Amino acid sequence: MTSPHSENLLPRHTSFGWLIAVLGGQLATELDGKLKTIGLNITLWPTLFALWxxxxxxxxxxxxxxxxAHYTTTRVLDSLEKLELVERRKHPTSRRAYQIFLTEKGRxxxxxxxxxxxECNxxxxxxxxxxxxxxxxxxITKVVQARMS
Structure with a gap:
């Protein structure tokens, strides 16, 4: 049996991955709550942020x-279209691709x-x-960029 004080010594509390996951989850939950006040949610956020x-x-x-994943992006774009925040337009040089643009409401x-x-940050x-x-x-930026190269 462990004492209440020994919990700080558990391996997960020294694990970078676990700490980042916990922080990321907490941050996502708080931001999701704030975004809901303006009719958005955390699943829409990365796409809107990229389009801004x-x-x-x-x-x-x-x-x-x-x-x-592409299928996730498709679902997010479908949701953003239903909210009238984005629109798909035919790509000028590709018959299969569409470009994504914000609507005035999205901007x-x-x-x-x-x-x-x-505020959340x-x-x-x-x-x-x-x-x-x-x-x-x-x-954190240094680690992320190193992993992306």
Whole structure:
């Protein structure tokens, strides 16, 4: 039997993967709650965020940028179309591809949506100093970029 204090010594509490998974889950849950206040949810977020950065992407480009499977991206785009936030347009040089563009309604959500995400990030990083927060961000970015190359 373990004591309540020995839980801090469990291997998962020193596992980078476990800690990142826990933090990611907590962050996703909080952001999802905030996004619901503007009629969105966490499953739509990566695609909208990518389109706010650059419109006119194909579904394959969106799937790659969002790190999602093509069928997932199809379902997300279907949902975004039903909400009248995006529209598919025929690609000018490919007969099979479509480009994805935001509607005016989709563009109007950017300021409020990104403000909610920034608030969520500030909440999660609040235990850290500004320098610690910048260092954490830089280190995680370095690991992610190394894994993507």
């Amino acid at each position: 950065e650059e419109e006119g992407l194909t579904q394959a480009e969106l799937a790659a940028r969002c790190q999602t 109007e959500l950017e300021a409020e949506g990104t403000a909610l995400a920034k 500030r909440n999660f990083l609040s235990p850290l100093s500004e320098d610690e927060s910048e260092t954490l961000h830089a280190l």
